[in-house]
Amino acid sequence: MDKESFLTRVGEYQKGGWRLALINATTVPAADEATPGVFEVTWAFAKDLEFETIRETINQADAVPSVSDFFGAAFLYENEIRELFGIDVTGLGLDLKGQLYKTATRIPFAHSAVKARIEAAAAAAAASAKKA
Amino acid sequence: MKRTVIPFGPQHPVLPEPIVLDLILEDEKVVDAIPTIGYIHRGLEAMVERVEYTEMGFVVERICGICSFMHGMGYCLALESIMNVEVPDRARWLRIIWAETSRIQSHLLWLGLGADAFGFENLFMHCWRMREEILDIFEKTTGGRIIHSVNRIGGVKRDISDSELVAIVAKLDELGKAFDKTARVFASDASIRHRLSGVGVLSMEEARAVDAVGPMARASGVRLDTRLTGQNLYDQLEFEPVLETAGDCLARVVVRMREVRQSIDLIHQMVEKMPKGEGLPLETKVRGMPSGETFTRLEQPRGEVVYYVKANGTKYLERFRARTPTFANVPAMIKLVKGCDLADVPNIILTIDPCISCTER
Numbered sequence: 001m002d003k004e005s006f007l008t009r010v011g012e013y014q015k016g017g018w019r020l021a022l023i024n025a026t027t028v029p030a031a032d033e034a035t036p037g038v039f040e041v042t043w044a045f046a047k048d049l050e051f052e053t054i055r056e057t058i059n060q061a062d063a064v065p066s067v068s069d070f071f072g073a074a075f076l077y078e079n080e081i082r083e084l085f086g087i088d089v090t091g092l093g094l095d096l097k098g099q100l101y102k103t104a105t106r107i108p109f110a111h112s113a114v115k116a117r118i119e120a121a122a123a124a125a126a127a128s129a130k131k132a
Numbered sequence: 133m134k135r136t137v138i139p140f141g142p143q144h145p146v147l148p149e150p151i152v153l154d155l156i157l158e159d160e161k162v163v164d165a166i167p168t169i170g171y172i173h174r175g176l177e178a179m180v181e182r183v184e185y186t187e188m189g190f191v192v193e194r195i196c197g198i199c200s201f202m203h204g205m206g207y208c209l210a211l212e213s214i215m216n217v218e219v220p221d222r223a224r225w226l227r228i229i230w231a232e233t234s235r236i237q238s239h240l241l242w243l244g245l246g247a248d249a250f251g252f253e254n255l256f257m258h259c260w261r262m263r264e265e266i267l268d269i270f271e272k273t274t275g276g277r278i279i280h281s282v283n284r285i286g287g288v289k290r291d292i293s294d295s296e297l298v299a300i301v302a303k304l305d306e307l308g309k310a311f312d313k314t315a316r317v318f319a320s321d322a323s324i325r326h327r328l329s330g331v332g333v334l335s336m337e338e339a340r341a342v343d344a345v346g347p348m349a350r351a352s353g354v355r356l357d358t359r360l361t362g363q364n365l366y367d368q369l370e371f372e373p374v375l376e377t378a379g380d381c382l383a384r385v386v387v388r389m390r391e392v393r394q395s396i397d398l399i400h401q402m403v404e405k406m407p408k409g410e411g412l413p414l415e416t417k418v419r420g421m422p423s424g425e426t427f428t429r430l431e432q433p434r435g436e437v438v439y440y441v442k443a444n445g446t447k448y449l450e451r452f453r454a455r456t457p458t459f460a461n462v463p464a465m466i467k468l469v470k471g472c473d474l475a476d477v478p479n480i481i482l483t484i485d486p487c488i489s490c491t492e493r
Binding site for chain 1: 166167168169170171173175178181182340341342343360361362427429436438440442450451453455459460462463464492
């Protein structure tokens with residue numbers, strides 16, 4: 001992602017009186033074994049009746065810049081995507097140091113964790129079908 | 133000055149659900165607060181990987197026992213948007229009748245908890261007695277007091293007969309009169325004013341700066357209510373959000389009290405305007421697999437909830453995300469706690485009406 005232009009766009013939303021409605025990440029699995037999976041990160045802004053988003057696709061090792069300088073409430077979403085997805089966020093307004101969520105799986109939406117869960121569910125379904 | 137750290141929670145008399153705030157104190161003043169949640173994180177969003185989209189609505193309803201109906205409604209609206217499903221008119225009206233009824237029960241529940249927190253046991257009992265009557269309405273019309281399971285992708289599962297709707301409106305009118313008496317105590321009792329007035333003040337500018345939502349924002353004078361978008365038939369109703377300007381704990385109580393009255397009025401309007409008759413269609417049959425993505429917003433009792441759904445043409449969704457109002461109000465809660473007296477922390481936290489189950493999913 002082009003961090004500079006991204007932050008410029010976020011700054012424009014803030015100057016325009018928009019509020020941060022959501023930061024969301026989605027684990028997008030690889031299309032084949034040779035390609036690594038990516039994350040889609042979406043920043044959603046609302047103003048009165050309008051709702052707009054900025055979408056960035058990032059690689060697993062990439063970091064995203066914090067938008068805390070523009071939206072003070074961003075720290076919660078940013079700590080969340082770091083803890084649940086393992087996405088590195090630089091310049092966090094308030095770093096909760098991994099204490100936001102207590103989860104059984106360390107990074108539950110990491111590509112490896114999602115893959116393991118889907119494979120386990122498929123194996124369980126196959127075993128159940130065989131039994132039936 | 134020497135600083136002391138006091139852990140507030142996870143178990144505390146004012147907290148119905150567990151959350152921790154590490155309060156950093158200088159003498160009796162809170163100078164910082166670090167939140168920790170996750171004690172009831174159930175990983176419901178991850179269940180889309182193994183629960184079919186047609187059944188996921190029942191999981192989503194279980195995010196929270198107070199906002200259960202509206203979570204189910206929000207999920208169905210998102211899928212209907214992706215699959216271009218037109219919901220029959222009567223089903224749309226029934227949904228918002230149940231939604232406003234949910235708001236009444238949620239606010240009554242919270243007013244009771246609030247009264248209990250500031251030591252007014254009788255008010256707590258009155259509020260919860262009235263809430264039981266709302267739960268009776270839910271039981272009669274949906275079959276469930278807490279989890280209703282009437283929403284389906286494409287409509288609703290059950291109808292409420294016209295005569296039953298008239299009876300519900302009459303019952304709500306009676307309840308409104310009883311509520312007015314209780315509301316007068318909330319608004320005028322000296323001990324309540326002493327505990328809440330001028331405490332935990334969030335100005336309009338601060339509310340905007342921390343992106344507060346729901347009664348939290350409206351008590352600070354911010355005209356923010358998703359129902360103003362006119363979606364879900366609210367454009368056909370006379371509706372103006374309840375606003376207060378003081379921004380303190382008392383203002384947040386008053387907003388919720390006035391919203392109970394407003395919801396009763398809205399249900400009146402809905403029953404008058406909805407299409408009448410028995411046997412009207414309630415559901416559009418949905419076929420195929422969803423493909424696409426959408427954001428859906430609703431005004432829950434605690435404020436704006438945003439649902440994100442991404443579907444990939446299979447029976448399992450790729451992503452489901454619920455950004456609940458309490459999650460959005462956590463920064464406001466931290467802002468309010470900083471600088472207050474330790475003794476005021478419980479009331480400040482409670483007047484946000486935190487729903488931790490919703491926040492953690």
